[in-house]
Amino acid sequence: MKKFFRKLIVKFLILHARRRVHIYSTVIGITGSVGKTTAKEATAKILSTRFETFASAKSLNSDFGVPLTLLEEESGFSNPLKWLGILFRAEWRGYTKLPHEKIILELGIDAPGDFPKLLKIIEPQIGVFLNATPVHLENFRNVEEIAAEKSLLIANLPAPGVAILNADDKFSRAATTRAKKIFFGTAADADLRATKIRENLGGLSAEISWKGETAQFRAPVLGRQNLPSLLAAITVGVVEGIGLKKSVEALKNFRLPPGRLNLLEGIRGSRIIDGSYNSNPASLAAALATLGQLEAQRKIVVLGQMNELGPDSEKYHREAAKQAAEIADVVIGVYGAAKFFVTTARARKKPAEFFTKAETAAEWLKKEIQTGDLILVKGSQDNVRLEKLIAKILDDPADQRLLCRQEKVWQKR
Numbered sequence: 001m002k003k004f005f006r007k008l009i010v011k012f013l014i015l016h017a018r019r020r021v022h023i024y025s026t027v028i029g030i031t032g033s034v035g036k037t038t039a040k041e042a043t044a045k046i047l048s049t050r051f052e053t054f055a056s057a058k059s060l061n062s063d064f065g066v067p068l069t070l071l072e073e074e075s076g077f078s079n080p081l082k083w084l085g086i087l088f089r090a091e092w093r094g095y096t097k098l099p100h101e102k103i104i105l106e107l108g109i110d111a112p113g114d115f116p117k118l119l120k121i122i123e124p125q126i127g128v129f130l131n132a133t134p135v136h137l138e139n140f141r142n143v144e145e146i147a148a149e150k151s152l153l154i155a156n157l158p159a160p161g162v163a164i165l166n167a168d169d170k171f172s173r174a175a176t177t178r179a180k181k182i183f184f185g186t187a188a189d190a191d192l193r194a195t196k197i198r199e200n201l202g203g204l205s206a207e208i209s210w211k212g213e214t215a216q217f218r219a220p221v222l223g224r225q226n227l228p229s230l231l232a233a234i235t236v237g238v239v240e241g242i243g244l245k246k247s248v249e250a251l252k253n254f255r256l257p258p259g260r261l262n263l264l265e266g267i268r269g270s271r272i273i274d275g276s277y278n279s280n281p282a283s284l285a286a287a288l289a290t291l292g293q294l295e296a297q298r299k300i301v302v303l304g305q306m307n308e309l310g311p312d313s314e315k316y317h318r319e320a321a322k323q324a325a326e327i328a329d330v331v332i333g334v335y336g337a338a339k340f341f342v343t344t345a346r347a348r349k350k351p352a353e354f355f356t357k358a359e360t361a362a363e364w365l366k367k368e369i370q371t372g373d374l375i376l377v378k379g380s381q382d383n384v385r386l387e388k389l390i391a392k393i394l395d396d397p398a399d400q401r402l403l404c405r406q407e408k409v410w411q412k413r
Contacts, residue, residue: 012087013067014121016094020070025100027122028236031107031115031150032130032172034283035229036061037257039130040106042233046250047102050242054100059257061108063117069105070098070121077409102240107153111139115152126239127153127179128164128232132171133282137310147171154179164235166228182239184231192235192244199224199293201263201271208248210238215248222261222273224293225286230254259387259404261287265395269371271296272393275378276386277404279306281316285323287378292327297372301328302361304379304386305336313337318344325350328376330368334361335384358385362392369393381405 021027030039037059044055056069068075071090076082107118132147140146151171154163157179166172167185184192194206194217203220204227219230230251237247256262259277266272275287284306291299301324309316317337321344324331331345331352338354345352355361358379369375375393379386387403394400 009083009087010064010067013071013090014063016090017067017070018121019094020096020098021103021122022097022099025098025103026126026240027124028102028104028126028128029107029118029122029124029153030104030128030130030232031109031153032128032166033133033135033146033150034280035130035226035232036106036108038226038260039128039229039232040104041257042230042251042254043104043128043236045254046233046237046242046247047104047240049246049250051101051240052099053102053104054098055104056106059106059108061106062110063114063121066105066107066118066121070103109146109149110136112145112149115149119152119156123158124153125158125161126164126236127157127161127177128236129154129172129175130166130228130232131169131282133280134309134312134316135280135282136308137312138308139310143171147174151175162239164232164239166232168228182235184235185228192231192238194227194231197224197227199290201294204230208234208244210244213244215245217248217251219251219254221254221256222263223286223290225283225290226256226261257404258402258406261290262402264390264399264402266369266373266375266393267366267395268369268373270369270373270375270393270395272390273374273376274387274390274403275376276390277381279304279378279380281306281309281320284320284378287376288320288323288327291374291376294374296374298329298370298374299327300330300332300365300369300373300375301341302332302334302365302375302377302379302386302389303338303341304334304358304384305338307380307382307384314340317341321345332361332365334358334379334386334389338379338384358387358389359392362389365389366393 154175159178161179167183167187167190196207205218234247264272317340325345333341333354342352342354
């Protein structure tokens, strides 16, 4: 019965959401396994320097979320009264156009067949395909199936459209389309190319070239793995006529969305790398690599279970555990399969503890933190919620506003 009502609500929302996309607006669709939200936010930052720009405030990227985005609504979760309000407002909002020149939409999938549903809602003129990695494998047999589903965005672009593709990702590079292809990345044949890349606690820097022009890029963003999302946004900027230097300049103070490796101040002079929004094998490997590049007196990792990995979940956790044990001085695992992080660390004679709840892990960690510690916190959402741990080890409790899932509806869950 729940599925029936969900389908009914989705159909109603789609009907009204489609009417809101103005024929004279440019719709930019962004997909990929990791980095979508960062790319969306960076793209909005750049385009808003010249255009009236609309982008979803959160990661509402499914056939359920995209209509809510276009209707400027948030999910009602399991509250029937909230859904009644959303449906009522959708009825009249559906007859008013979004008064924006550029509409930026994050597009995600959970299962085969999701992308055709999204493409029925919107018809993007610009498509960005960041990458394909092992995410949502409980519904896909392999990464190739994930890539095939995501590449539908590129395949369905109109001939006058633009496909913005990652030259460093084999799945993105192989996408076929009638639209004009533009590649970004570090590869020698990338149209928009980054070289001389540097990373430290102050952020990322690089030299970016485009059609014979170069610009010095610097942003207070941790994690080299975030560079593709930022390069994709800059590529959209130059395609839309903003220019390379102005696009780069627009990101000089760019901050990652909450929970995507933001640097926070912890108790007793420690520092926290907040990756609590989500976790998967690719993003965790990249976050650990970032931690490995940074200098600190002692490195601690707090790693939650990676959800939605299907039958190969143990394999992915064991692989990540090896990397964590090599880099970290102390390893903490939270919930379920995170036990493999702990057993691997202990086998290598590293201090390690396992907890079933973030709050319990926080109480133990609060007693152990020392001055100069650098603490990477990364885990999935359901049953993990490591933002609850970070909230308890912040130097300034007011910084809790910088964490993910701080809305009232999440505080009750």
